Amino acid sequence: MESQAGNDLRAFLEPESVAVIGSMREPQGEGYVMIQNMLRFGYSGRIYPISRSCDEVLGMRAYAALNEVDARVDLAVMVTPPPTVPGLVGQCADKGVRAVIIVSEGFAEAGQEGAGFQRQVVDIAHRAGIRVLGPNTQGVLNTDNGLVTGPYFCGSKRPLSGGVAYCSQTGFLTFASHPIIDRAYPISKVFEFGNKCDVHEADVLPYLTNDPKTRVIVMHLEEVKDGHRFIQVAQQAAVRKPVLILKPGRTEAAARAVASHTGSLAGDDQVWDTVFRQAGIIRISNWRDFWEVPRALALQPVPAGNRVAIVSATGGGGVLLVDAVTEAGLVPASFTSATLQELEALSPKLARNPVDTGPDMVLRDNPFSIYEDVMPPVLADPNVDCAIVVCHANPPVVDVFERLASRLSRIAKPVLLFGYGVDQAEMQESGRRLEALGFPTFFDMDIPVRALAVGAAYAKARLDLLERP
Amino acid sequence: MESQAGNDLRAFLEPESVAVIGSMREPQGEGYVMIQNMLRFGYSGRIYPISRSCDEVLGMRAYAALNEVDARVDLAVMVTPPPTVPGLVGQCADKGVRAVIIVSEGFAEAGQEGAGFQRQVVDIAHRAGIRVLGPNTQGVLNTDNGLVTGPYFCGSKRPLSGGVAYCSQTGFLTFASHPIIDRAYPISKVFEFGNKCDVHEADVLPYLTNDPKTRVIVMHLEEVKDGHRFIQVAQQAAVRKPVLILKPGRTEAAARAVASHTGSLAGDDQVWDTVFRQAGIIRISNWRDFWEVPRALALQPVPAGNRVAIVSATGGGGVLLVDAVTEAGLVPASFTSATLQELEALSPKLARNPVDTGPDMVLRDNPFSIYEDVMPPVLADPNVDCAIVVCHANPPVVDVFERLASRLSRIAKPVLLFGYGVDQAEMQESGRRLEALGFPTFFDMDIPVRALAVGAAYAKARLDLLERP
Numbered sequence: 001m002e003s004q005a006g007n008d009l010r011a012f013l014e015p016e017s018v019a020v021i022g023s024m025r026e027p028q029g030e031g032y033v034m035i036q037n038m039l040r041f042g043y044s045g046r047i048y049p050i051s052r053s054c055d056e057v058l059g060m061r062a063y064a065a066l067n068e069v070d071a072r073v074d075l076a077v078m079v080t081p082p083p084t085v086p087g088l089v090g091q092c093a094d095k096g097v098r099a100v101i102i103v104s105e106g107f108a109e110a111g112q113e114g115a116g117f118q119r120q121v122v123d124i125a126h127r128a129g130i131r132v133l134g135p136n137t138q139g140v141l142n143t144d145n146g147l148v149t150g151p152y153f154c155g156s157k158r159p160l161s162g163g164v165a166y167c168s169q170t171g172f173l174t175f176a177s178h179p180i181i182d183r184a185y186p187i188s189k190v191f192e193f194g195n196k197c198d199v200h201e202a203d204v205l206p207y208l209t210n211d212p213k214t215r216v217i218v219m220h221l222e223e224v225k226d227g228h229r230f231i232q233v234a235q236q237a238a239v240r241k242p243v244l245i246l247k248p249g250r251t252e253a254a255a256r257a258v259a260s261h262t263g264s265l266a267g268d269d270q271v272w273d274t275v276f277r278q279a280g281i282i283r284i285s286n287w288r289d290f291w292e293v294p295r296a297l298a299l300q301p302v303p304a305g306n307r308v309a310i311v312s313a314t315g316g317g318g319v320l321l322v323d324a325v326t327e328a329g330l331v332p333a334s335f336t337s338a339t340l341q342e343l344e345a346l347s348p349k350l351a352r353n354p355v356d357t358g359p360d361m362v363l364r365d366n367p368f369s370i371y372e373d374v375m376p377p378v379l380a381d382p383n384v385d386c387a388i389v390v391c392h393a394n395p396p397v398v399d400v401f402e403r404l405a406s407r408l409s410r411i412a413k414p415v416l417l418f419g420y421g422v423d424q425a426e427m428q429e430s431g432r433r434l435e436a437l438g439f440p441t442f443f444d445m446d447i448p449v450r451a452l453a454v455g456a457a458y459a460k461a462r463l464d465l466l467e468r469p
Numbered sequence: 470m471e472s473q474a475g476n477d478l479r480a481f482l483e484p485e486s487v488a489v490i491g492s493m494r495e496p497q498g499e500g501y502v503m504i505q506n507m508l509r510f511g512y513s514g515r516i517y518p519i520s521r522s523c524d525e526v527l528g529m530r531a532y533a534a535l536n537e538v539d540a541r542v543d544l545a546v547m548v549t550p551p552p553t554v555p556g557l558v559g560q561c562a563d564k565g566v567r568a569v570i571i572v573s574e575g576f577a578e579a580g581q582e583g584a585g586f587q588r589q590v591v592d593i594a595h596r597a598g599i600r601v602l603g604p605n606t607q608g609v610l611n612t613d614n615g616l617v618t619g620p621y622f623c624g625s626k627r628p629l630s631g632g633v634a635y636c637s638q639t640g641f642l643t644f645a646s647h648p649i650i651d652r653a654y655p656i657s658k659v660f661e662f663g664n665k666c667d668v669h670e671a672d673v674l675p676y677l678t679n680d681p682k683t684r685v686i687v688m689h690l691e692e693v694k695d696g697h698r699f700i701q702v703a704q705q706a707a708v709r710k711p712v713l714i715l716k717p718g719r720t721e722a723a724a725r726a727v728a729s730h731t732g733s734l735a736g737d738d739q740v741w742d743t744v745f746r747q748a749g750i751i752r753i754s755n756w757r758d759f760w761e762v763p764r765a766l767a768l769q770p771v772p773a774g775n776r777v778a779i780v781s782a783t784g785g786g787g788v789l790l791v792d793a794v795t796e797a798g799l800v801p802a803s804f805t806s807a808t809l810q811e812l813e814a815l816s817p818k819l820a821r822n823p824v825d826t827g828p829d830m831v832l833r834d835n836p837f838s839i840y841e842d843v844m845p846p847v848l849a850d851p852n853v854d855c856a857i858v859v860c861h862a863n864p865p866v867v868d869v870f871e872r873l874a875s876r877l878s879r880i881a882k883p884v885l886l887f888g889y890g891v892d893q894a895e896m897q898e899s900g901r902r903l904e905a906l907g908f909p910t911f912f913d914m915d916i917p918v919r920a921l922a923v924g925a926a927y928a929k930a931r932l933d934l935l936e937r938p
Contacts, residue, residue: 170784254792261788319727
């Protein structure tokens with residue numbers, strides 16, 4: 001059951017047909033909600049509800065058993081009581097299903113009896129050549145085809161398709177617990193690993209490495225199943241795209257909590273730092289960075305270095321950013337004299353970093369037009385690797401960045417925005433429009449800073465990987 | 470022009486009448502918008518628009534000059550070109566106005582000429598016993614009477630009245646640049662200091678110390694005008710309520726940026742740490758903490774110590790919190806055996822910290838009722854100083870905490886919520902309802918942790934102050 005360049009995971013994410021086995025009771029049965037989720041997300045394949053108690057589910061014919069489906073089934077998703085699951089996996093073997101997601105809880109994580117069911121599942125699947133994700137997982141999401149296997153409400157329309165693959169060992173870091181649709185996260189795939197009875201991080205990494213939709217991989221891991229293979233596949237991934245890992249257990253207290261949560265030994269945390277460094281992985285440290293940092297990296301190029309231009313409509317904000325940038329291991333860029341002269345020609349107060357656009361803005365008919373004059377020379381400066389812009393998140397700013405987008409993208413350096421304002425709805429709508437133009441927009445000062453720091457660290461780690469003999 | 474226990478600042482925040490001097494041009498004249506803001510916020514005093522160019526502004530009689538107002542004027546707010554301002558301050562002296570806010574830019578911060586106007590203002594005001602806030606400021610907000618002196622749109626209704634006084638040296642950290650209304654920040658007063666030609670932080674602190682509405686004071690300062698008096702009044706404040714300070718310039722690069730922004734010398738940052746410690750001030754370090762940490766402290770009691778109970782609907786989230794808590798200098802509490810027995814009696818898996826409510830929730834008709842069973846014994850545990858609850862931010866959770874509110878508030882230890890979910894509108898509405906019940910709710914894991922760490926640090930600093938000879 002070893003991965004072959006991740007190709008055998010295709011059935012989990014790109015199935016042409018899915019059998020859903022679970023309670024079809026309206027309105028809350030887990031199988032029923034799962035199918036409803038797939039319909040809401042517009043899943044493009046065929047769905048086969050499996051149910052002994054009804055003939056029809058959400059307008060689709062239901063089948064009393066898997067073997068009554070007279071067509072190929074690529075993926076079976078089950079959310080039924082643990083004692084039923086080994087038998088159902090056996091039916092999958094008979095039917096020729098190659099991929100199974102076990103959503104149900106109550107296996108190894110729950111005690112001895114559950115662990116027994118889990119062992120039976122693994123035995124049957126192993127003999128039949130079936131790959132299993134879970135148990136105790138909400139499974140997967142693919143924004144490309146609308147496949148989603150969560151058994152609870154996860155939103156009323158398909159999430160935005162984008163470049164981030166989110167993977168985790170807890171449902172708390174999936175589509176089930178975060179407003180990814182409302183906040184327009186750019187997502188390619190989501191994996192929740194669950195108990196990892198078979199499929200785990202080292203299987204998923206090659207799949208995501210080869211997935212053309214995925215530009216950034218982020219993983220939450222409480223432990224790693226196969227350290228040796230993990231380093232190998234993580235290195236192969238990191239050469240091609242950023243791999244970020246959130247691994248709790250940095251403190252002794254948390255390591256103990258990990259042990260009592262998943263039963264896994266977190267191990268000496270410094271060892272993990274070494275492993276991650278060796279693999280070219282960038283470690284992130286908190287819940288917010290898990291969600292926010294990858295989406296910055298997915299929308300913009302990776303910075304070649306750590307020299308940041310700060311362009312701020314507020315002098316006070318620029319100063320705060322200098323502390324944040326410096327403490328994150330980045331440095332405020334020193335502009336070349338050519339750039340300084342160009343800025344000076346616009347207005348003497350602009351000729352420094354942070355570029356304080358405030359005083360000049362109040363003199364303009366359209367205050368926000370200043371970004372059109374300032375951004376191209378600043379970003380093109382050879383001493384600048386990346387930029388953070390502190391600006392209003394409002395429609396006139398969106399218009400300016402719409403005009404700037406192609407000029408800036410030709411320079412191929414990341415530009416992140418920290419948007420502010422008094423009207424939250426206007427800010428959020430403007431943020432969505434700016435992100436549609438390719439400019440990641442945050443209503444927070446530290447996130448864009450950390451995103452650039454992570455990006456710069458990745459650029460360095462990738463160079464190190466490429467230069468190794 | 471020295472402060473007497475801050476009483477002489479009353480005219481700035483609690484005036485019964487305000488003269489507004491500035492452009493009354495519709496729809497964007499600064500004086501016009503300022504009056505519009507006051508009307509939208511329901512300012513309860515009298516407003517006298519001063520304008521040579523019109524007879525009526527927003528339904529109110531306008532006066533060609535201040536001396537035509539045939540009633541007392543407590544506060545004059547001016548947003549007119551710098552050369553006109555010294556003369557207008559002179560008219561205030563003639564009229565007997567005791568408090569002036571100069572909103573206009575273009576004074577000392579802009580260059581030599583502006584600095585000259587600013588000196589003239591100070592001379593005139595000093596001779597007449599007038600206190601001046603600014604120039605180069607958006608002034609003040611008082612949520613109690615609806616007074617607001619910002620010259621740009623700052624929202625369509627009065628912000629929520631609450632316990633936080635926000636003070637800053639930049640408009641970027643005021644009502645002008647943050648969605649305080651949409652996010653329901655509990656605010657007592659806002660001060661922007663501007664150029665501090667007269668009124669500064671050491672004047673404002675005594676006023677806020679004595680302000681019964683203010684439970685927490687937070688200040689952004691790029692420099693301190695009068696270090697000696699500042700330490701004295703800050704100590705007096707810190708004995709009575711938390712004083713948090715965001716002071717940039719922690720890094721050399723930022724200290725240089727401060728110098729070029731406000732012309733002030735930031736000084737050796739370690740000296741500031743010592744000064745703040747001596748004064749019982751808690752230092753915060755970033756933009757987000759400035760906005761978010763005080764509102765947690767305003768709604769809940771200060772923790773007596775640093776031992777945290779974590780109650781989490783997600784095992785994975787609980788583990789992440791243990792790292793966050795520990796790295797913030799807090800410790801996961803060790804429950805007493807009595808508490809452990811009580812939790813064990815509910816369900817064996819609950820008897821540890823973090824309390825993982827997940828497995829037990831799925832067995833209940835109302836999963837969220839678990840908080841009613843778990844929270845009272847956990848919070849009452851003598852080994853527990855405070856709690857963070859990781860829970861859905863949804864209506865059933867609000868209902869549970871509504872039933873719990875009075876029981877928990879009797880225990881008098883802070884309880885902060887980290888709310889999650891998939892529907893942002895539902896989360897925000899639930900968060901507002903939970904905060905109305907007194908439970909600060911964050912959609913972020915690190916903020917409640919930092920809020921408790923700041924609270925615990927304040928409790929210790931206050932004890933130190935009280936124990937000093």
